Amino acid sequence: MDKMIIKGGKALNGNVQVSGAKNSVLPLLFSTLLAEGEHCFYNVPKLSDVYSAIKLLEAFGVETEWKDDALLIRVGPLKAVEAHYDIVRKMRASILCMGPLLARTGEASVSLPGGCAIGSRPIDLHLEAFQQMGAELENQSGYVKAKAKPLKGAQILFDITTVGGTENVLMAAALAEGTSVLENAAKEPEIVDLANYLNKMGANIKGAGSSIITVEGVKQLKANEHHVIPDRIEAGTLLIAGAISGGQVKVEKCRPKDIETLILKLREAGFKLNEGEDWVEIFPQKSWRAVDVTTAAHPGFATDLQAQFMALMTLAEGTSVISETIFENRFMHVQELVRMGANIIPKTRVAVVRGKAGCLKGAPVMATDLRASASLILAALAAEGTTEVLRIYHLDRGYEKLEEKLARLGAKIERAKES
Numbered sequence: 001m002d003k004m005i006i007k008g009g010k011a012l013n014g015n016v017q018v019s020g021a022k023n024s025v026l027p028l029l030f031s032t033l034l035a036e037g038e039h040c041f042y043n044v045p046k047l048s049d050v051y052s053a054i055k056l057l058e059a060f061g062v063e064t065e066w067k068d069d070a071l072l073i074r075v076g077p078l079k080a081v082e083a084h085y086d087i088v089r090k091m092r093a094s095i096l097c098m099g100p101l102l103a104r105t106g107e108a109s110v111s112l113p114g115g116c117a118i119g120s121r122p123i124d125l126h127l128e129a130f131q132q133m134g135a136e137l138e139n140q141s142g143y144v145k146a147k148a149k150p151l152k153g154a155q156i157l158f159d160i161t162t163v164g165g166t167e168n169v170l171m172a173a174a175l176a177e178g179t180s181v182l183e184n185a186a187k188e189p190e191i192v193d194l195a196n197y198l199n200k201m202g203a204n205i206k207g208a209g210s211s212i213i214t215v216e217g218v219k220q221l222k223a224n225e226h227h228v229i230p231d232r233i234e235a236g237t238l239l240i241a242g243a244i245s246g247g248q249v250k251v252e253k254c255r256p257k258d259i260e261t262l263i264l265k266l267r268e269a270g271f272k273l274n275e276g277e278d279w280v281e282i283f284p285q286k287s288w289r290a291v292d293v294t295t296a297a298h299p300g301f302a303t304d305l306q307a308q309f310m311a312l313m314t315l316a317e318g319t320s321v322i323s324e325t326i327f328e329n330r331f332m333h334v335q336e337l338v339r340m341g342a343n344i345i346p347k348t349r350v351a352v353v354r355g356k357a358g359c360l361k362g363a364p365v366m367a368t369d370l371r372a373s374a375s376l377i378l379a380a381l382a383a384e385g386t387t388e389v390l391r392i393y394h395l396d397r398g399y400e401k402l403e404e405k406l407a408r409l410g411a412k413i414e415r416a417k418e419s
């Protein structure tokens with residue numbers, strides 16, 4: 001297993017480019033199951049989650065090829081409709097194959113994903129929606145077997161805003177018979193990116209990005225090409241890297257609108273930021289104020305940036321109250337930050353961070369999930385001395401060459417083998 005070794009105390013300076021969005025490319029890859037032909041995606045990040053999704057697509061008989069700066073996905077008749085536990089347990093987004101399989105073949109057998117570090121993460125809302133669209137489901141030894149010949153459009157009301165649920169149902173509804181209306185739909189930029197590609201393939205989707213999405217089912221979709229949107233969570237992580245290290249960093253090839261709540265919170269904390277069409281620049285601050293954050297569905301403060309922002313607040317002047325409203329166990333990074341000297345009191349879904357400049361000292365710490373690993377690396381950039389972040393495979397799921405990007409900004413960071 002790999003670890004990351006970071007020598008703290010260096011201000012990061014310079015320009016850095018953001019990769020394509022993990023949470024957009026994953027549903028986009030599964031949407032290819034809806035349409036025969038050769039799909040072509042640009043700006044695809046090279047991440048372990050992307051490789052897992054490709055492996056699952058190939059199990060369905062799909063061919064894939066990295067060609068120049070594109071990922072080609074060639075879809076013909078599908079040969080298997082089962083998503084095995086060994087793939088789903090490693091990457092829960094695999095459940096996003098269910099909607100397309102049901103819509104395209106009328107059946108799907110998908111392993112229930114099981115829990116994960118940050119929460120139980122059920123998929124009940126996905127399954128209820130498929131039932132409303134006429135699917136018959138049964139649970140057989142950890143697999144959901146679904147049949148729907150055909151899938152019919154329905155009025156779907158999500159009682160919790162769910163990103164994956166919205167995406168799964170959107171893909172199913174694209175080929176269902178009749179009209180579907182999704183109410184209380186998620187509004188994340190990744191939903192809009194998926195809807196844009198589905199419409200390029202010939203779907204008839206209106207309202208993506210708002211809480212009511214209408215889908216007129218069509219008979220067939222055709223493969224097309226698409227440029228994956230920039231990863232807003234990576235963009236936010238890189239901005240916080242500049243902030244916490246006291247440097248001047250310009251994050252390029254991003255979409256400032258997608259991280260406007262983070263930018264607002266950084267300004268509230270006293271940071272100066274400039275924005276352009278596809279870039280955001282943050283300027284050095286010797287000290288910054290503690291600000292409160294409550295995570296919420298987009299366009300609220302992204303839960304995927306909560307751990308990273310908490311690292312910044314450990315060094316702030318004052319006390320920051322961080323509320324995590326989306327997942328029930330997304331404070332796994334707290335105890336590791338405390339090992340580095342941070343003063344954080346975790347309660348249920350709320351953490352009280354008593355900031356103190358210079359409190360972070362290098363230490364061996366353990367990554368527990370994707371965004372927690374990013375948080376520990378950010379803390380290590382500012383800590384006095386050397387930090388080793390173990391189990392860095394968590395980071396590799398969602399960040400493409402993060403250590404290279406940070407090193408180019410001047411960070412003293414290298415990857416090594418855990419002894």
Ligand code: EPZ
Pocket residue numbers: 022023024026093119120121122123124125126127160161162163164165186303304326327328370371398
């Ligand atoms: C997506 O997960 C993202 N993953 C997550 O990013 C992100 O944190 C999350 O959305 C929220 O923005 C991908 O896009 C691949 P949800 P998803 O369904 O779809 C509950 C990262 O770090 N819920 O919006 O699984 C659920 O338990 C990852 O990149 C149900 O109760 O999130 C949670 O409390 C982590 N029943 C809340 O809704 C359901 O059927 C939001 O979950 C579905 C969800």
